[in-house]
Amino acid sequence: MKSKILLFIGLAIAFGSCKTSKKTVAKESENQTVEILAVNDIHANIDNFPRFGFMVDSLRAIYPDLLLFSAGDNQTGNPANDQYSPKGLPMIELMNALKFDVTAVGNHEFDAGQKGFAFLTEQSHFPYLCANVSNYEASGIKIKPYHIISMDNGVKLAIFSLLSINSGGIPDSHPMHLEGLQFQRPENICPDYYDLAKKNNCDALILLSHVGFEGDVKLAEQAPQGSIDLIIGGHTHTTVKDEKYINNILITQSGSKLRYISLIKLTIKDKQVIGRSMELLPINKKGNERADIRSMVDKYNDNPSLNVTVAVAEDDFSSPDKVGYLMVDALRSKTNADIALINPGGIRIGYLDKGNVTVMDVYKMDPFGNEITLFNLTGEELKSLHISAFKSDVKSPMCPSGIQSVYTLNPDGSIKEIEFFTESGEPLDMNKTYLVAMNSYMSAAYRFDHKDPGKSLFRTTAESMIEYLKELRTIPSYRNEQRTKVIKE
Amino acid sequence: MKVIVNKKEIEIFNGAKVADAIRLYYSLKTKKTTSEFPIVEDAFGNGLDADGRLSEGDRLFIKENEDEK
Numbered sequence: 001m002k003s004k005i006l007l008f009i010g011l012a013i014a015f016g017s018c019k020t021s022k023k024t025v026a027k028e029s030e031n032q033t034v035e036i037l038a039v040n041d042i043h044a045n046i047d048n049f050p051r052f053g054f055m056v057d058s059l060r061a062i063y064p065d066l067l068l069f070s071a072g073d074n075q076t077g078n079p080a081n082d083q084y085s086p087k088g089l090p091m092i093e094l095m096n097a098l099k100f101d102v103t104a105v106g107n108h109e110f111d112a113g114q115k116g117f118a119f120l121t122e123q124s125h126f127p128y129l130c131a132n133v134s135n136y137e138a139s140g141i142k143i144k145p146y147h148i149i150s151m152d153n154g155v156k157l158a159i160f161s162l163l164s165i166n167s168g169g170i171p172d173s174h175p176m177h178l179e180g181l182q183f184q185r186p187e188n189i190c191p192d193y194y195d196l197a198k199k200n201n202c203d204a205l206i207l208l209s210h211v212g213f214e215g216d217v218k219l220a221e222q223a224p225q226g227s228i229d230l231i232i233g234g235h236t237h238t239t240v241k242d243e244k245y246i247n248n249i250l251i252t253q254s255g256s257k258l259r260y261i262s263l264i265k266l267t268i269k270d271k272q273v274i275g276r277s278m279e280l281l282p283i284n285k286k287g288n289e290r291a292d293i294r295s296m297v298d299k300y301n302d303n304p305s306l307n308v309t310v311a312v313a314e315d316d317f318s319s320p321d322k323v324g325y326l327m328v329d330a331l332r333s334k335t336n337a338d339i340a341l342i343n344p345g346g347i348r349i350g351y352l353d354k355g356n357v358t359v360m361d362v363y364k365m366d367p368f369g370n371e372i373t374l375f376n377l378t379g380e381e382l383k384s385l386h387i388s389a390f391k392s393d394v395k396s397p398m399c400p401s402g403i404q405s406v407y408t409l410n411p412d413g414s415i416k417e418i419e420f421f422t423e424s425g426e427p428l429d430m431n432k433t434y435l436v437a438m439n440s441y442m443s444a445a446y447r448f449d450h451k452d453p454g455k456s457l458f459r460t461t462a463e464s465m466i467e468y469l470k471e472l473r474t475i476p477s478y479r480n481e482q483r484t485k486v487i488k489e
Numbered sequence: 490m491k492v493i494v495n496k497k498e499i500e501i502f503n504g505a506k507v508a509d510a511i512r513l514y515y516s517l518k519t520k521k522t523t524s525e526f527p528i529v530e531d532a533f534g535n536g537l538d539a540d541g542r543l544s545e546g547d548r549l550f551i552k553e554n555e556d557e558k
Contacts, residue, residue: 043540077540107542164544167490172504172542212544213531237507237541238531256538369540373502392516443502444512447519453490456504 031274032155034204034266035063039070040234041256042091043077043108046297048258049094051283053290055261056098065151068098071234071253072106072163072210075120077369082463083305083359088112088120090300096125097293102147104161104208105130106234107171110178111459114139117177129161129208132189135182146193148200155268158202160193162186162219164211164235174459186211190219194227203268204229212236213253220246229273230264243278250276258283306363309356311469315477317352320344322478323365324399326352330468331461332401335372337437339382339402344393346370346439346461357475359466366462370439375454379420379430385448386418392446397484403428406485416489490545501543508539510549528552 037059039052060066074091076082081090088111095103105128110117118140121128131145146160163171165183190207197205205228209216212235220231230250233240237256244251254260260280267275317323324347332340349365377385386405389398395413397405404425408417420428439461443454469475490503494514501513507529529537532548 041541164542167503167545212542212547213533213535214547215544217533235542236531236544236547237538239536239538241536244533244535253535255536256540371504373504375502440502440505440509441512444505444509445516447516453500454502456502458504 030269032153032203032268034067034151034155034157034268035059035065036067036069036206036232036264036266038232038252038262038264039254039258040104040210040232041073041106041237042070043073043257044075044081044088044091045078045257046081046090046094046300047078048283048285049098049297050289050291050294051285051287052258052261053098053293054288055281055283057290059263065153067101067149067151067157069159069208069232070095070100070103071208071232072104072161073108073234073256074103074106076108076111077257079306079359079363080301080303082111083466084300084303085305086112086119087116089123090296092120092123094293094296096123097296100126101149102127102129102159102208104128104210104234105133105143105163106210107164107173107458110171110173113177114141114179114181117141129159130163130210131160131193132162132165132184132186133181134184135180139180146196148202155204156200156202157204157206158197158200159206159208160196161208162190162211164215168455172456172458174457186215187219187222190223194224203271204266204273207231209233210235213238213240213251216251216253217246220249220251223247223249230266230276232262232264239280240278241280243276250278252278254280306360307358309358310362310466311357311472311475313352313354313357313475315479316354317478320347320350321399321484322481323347323349323352325401325478325481325483326475327365327461327465328399328401330465331372331437331439334464334468335374335437335457336435337374337402338434339400340437341385341389341398341400341442342439343389343398343442343445344396346441347399357469362462362466362469366460366465368439368441370441370461372457372459372461372464373438373440373443373454374457375436375438375443375450376433376452377436377450378433379428381448381450382420382434382436383418383430385436385446385450387415388446388448389442390415397486398442400483402434404483404485406487408487409489411489413488490543492543492546493548495549495551505543506539507537507541507543507549510543510547511539511551514551 121142149157216233233253238253239255252262254262328340404421
């Protein structure tokens with residue numbers, strides 16, 4: 001069937017089909033069909049939009065009333081979009097150009113800050129749905145709990161949306177972006193919408209979910225039979241290849257970053273969904289593209305914001321550790337941590353010339369997209385982290401901010417002792433607990449003792465460094481900085 | 490938060506992604522993380538991307554080496 005769809009796409013374009021929506025209202029007893037093209041977690045992967053746009057147009061040639069849904073996290077993950085001014089606008093303009101019908105609010109929609117998100121909702125030609133957030137009106141963010149779509153063929157769809165809430169009671173976004181907003185757990189709110197379709201005389205009830213696949217399974221299991229017909233999901237970047245029914249509810253999700261799209265078909269008769277199907281279609285990197293979308297993407301990728309000077313370095317940085325000290329000073333400053341650390345492998349440039357430092361320079365230093373993590377560590381736990389890191393990093397010390405570290409090695413190169421000192425040279429109080437910032441790679445790759453499980457701040461180290469440098473404006477010389485010492489016995 | 494990788498419960502920082510859990514799982518097994526991300530599935534046999542966000546109790550299965558399950 002998939003090959004048939006792809007063949008249809010090719011034929012539709014070859015014969016120059018165009019969208020001609022026919023307004024035909026089916027009689028009550030006739031079967032009516034609804035086709036929905038669903039994506040999720042695009043994460044600003046604008047480079048796949050020209051191909052995606054071609055596929056959307058091609059499918060619209062086959063299904064003139066095709067609906068286009070996003071299950072959230074349209075934003076964050078590509079500097080061309082994230083560093084654009086205004087932040088995130090390229091994604092909105094592309095989604096407008098493709099005529100999205102609706103999107104869920106994903107946790108990363110808040111990454112632009114409430115003012116930024118409000119602006120993006122204002123610019124969007126499609127509604128944002130989320131039923132488990134409240135108190136957002138003052139921020140200007142335009143969100144609806146649900147949306148009703150009345151189609152030309154007479155079918156009415158009720159769509160509501162839910163957002164994942166973490167153990168801290170908020171979505172996975174930096175807490176500073178969520179101040180004043182209130183969130184409720186999706187499983188507590190979901191039952192309020194079971195009768196949404198009936199109340200609004202709709203033919204089907206769709207949950208556009210940014211809860212994650214396993215969460216969607218739980219929501220489906222708790223739903224009464226005949227309430228929810230379909231869950232279009234996102235958040236966990238799950239690629240649901242085959243039709244998955246839980247409690248007679250079809251659950252879909254199409255991976256992430258526009259590598260796949262889900263084509264969903266509903267068959268409706270006498271105001272009941274009598275048939276459902278789903279196909280996962282790949283968006284290949286090569287193939288026909290929509291020319292106008294290609295022009296837009298090329299323009300965004302030629303983003304002058306990436307070449308903007310964020311600070312001026314007063315001196316050359318001539319070694320990776322000096323660059324690393326700058327990176328950890330940024331990390332410590334932006335997190336208010338006592339100590340910040342970076343692994344040698346996390347510093348991707350060995351020098352930085354005196355003069356202008358651009359946004360792109362920061363992404364060259366720190367290209368991985370690692371997120372900031374915070375841990376409360378005792379002195380002994382800090383030592384355990386250093387020992388693990390030293391072993392993993394081919395016996396190179398981490399770059400610190402807030403402390404100095406002295407490694408004494410055995411003749412075989414293993415660690416005999418590590419001592420820590422404050423910035424002023426006093427021995428570090430090993431009985432105290434310190435707030436330590438690092439990147440998410442280090443948090444997972446190093447095997448170290450820690451009672452605090454740690455937490456992500458849901459923003460990248462590179463983004464926080466850009467912000468730090470913009471505030472700093474002038475980067476002082478790090479020429480004489482030496483924060484680690486390795487003594488071989 | 491606790492997640493399960495190949496039936497082994499691991500504790501990882503809140504807000505971790507699939508790649509973080511796999512990295513931690515490998516570090517606990519003192520196995521080097523390969524540069525190529527392994528095929529990872531959830532408990533329902535769905536594929537998971539490396540940057541998929543995890544929640545408490547999520548179950549992951551690495552498919553690259555069946556005998557590790």
